Amino acid sequence: MTDQNQPPFRFRFRVRYGECDAQGVVFNARYGDFVDISVNEYIRTLFGDYQRLLDQDLDIQVVSLTVNWKAPAKFDEVLEARIRAGRIGTTSFTLHLEFVRFGEEQLIADADITYVLIQPSRMGKTEVPARIRALLEEGAPGVLISHAGEHATAG
Template sequence: MSREAFRYSYPLRVRYSEIDGQGIVYNAHYMTYCDIATTEYMRALGIALDVETARASGADVHLVKATFEWKAPALADQELDILVRTERIGRSSLTLVIEIHPRDEDSLLLRSEIVYVYTDQTTRRSTPLPEDWIARIQAFDGVMASS
């Protein structure tokens, strides 16, 4: 996917504690990068993914699937752009696509697809996404809800 397909970008600089003995980002840290960027993406859309909001509403998102395709390593102290967009809106789920690029470059380091399910915290079963979430995501990313 081209960078132009993404309206949201989160900047991050690789920290020393995230690299391995080869000077490249250890693979587990990419999930953390995706999680941070997702949280900030949702915050930018006015959607709160925090403990207080989850307790008040009785519902929260659960990660149910994450895939990663590594194309090239991120390096120590490298500046990155983590691009996030919603690819699909289901009844109770969101599918996000996340790409990691070197800052202001088109070369792709990683592509991830992450699926979250909105879940009732009492029953631990999926529940419909809030209408305001759907409206905010549609307005920002232009993706339509699927039936």
């Protein structure tokens, strides 16, 4: 588990119109997408290009995803996903995410996603190698990736 005293990895993104429902808020199912894009950035930061995992005959598959909603998010708001490693087992690991409204620090939702590590060549689970365990334990404290353009100014 990552050191809770360290700042988490952060990924910012902007809510798009098509992600909202008839009530004008982010549709609940979109949070699965938000978890996926946030974790992809986290994995890329930890391991480099995702292809590096595949080149080692390793891949990850989701075995559990839970989301808890706390407040609505709306079109064009910037959300920040904060990610820390949770439990790292023999063949699986869990990541904990918190989604906050950027600039307000309001918790929008939190999620836990558990992956099992597999060998694609045999489509079976495999032990988390020591080097990957170490990267997960270290995390990416203080790293910020933004796709939101929150600092862009009109010209």
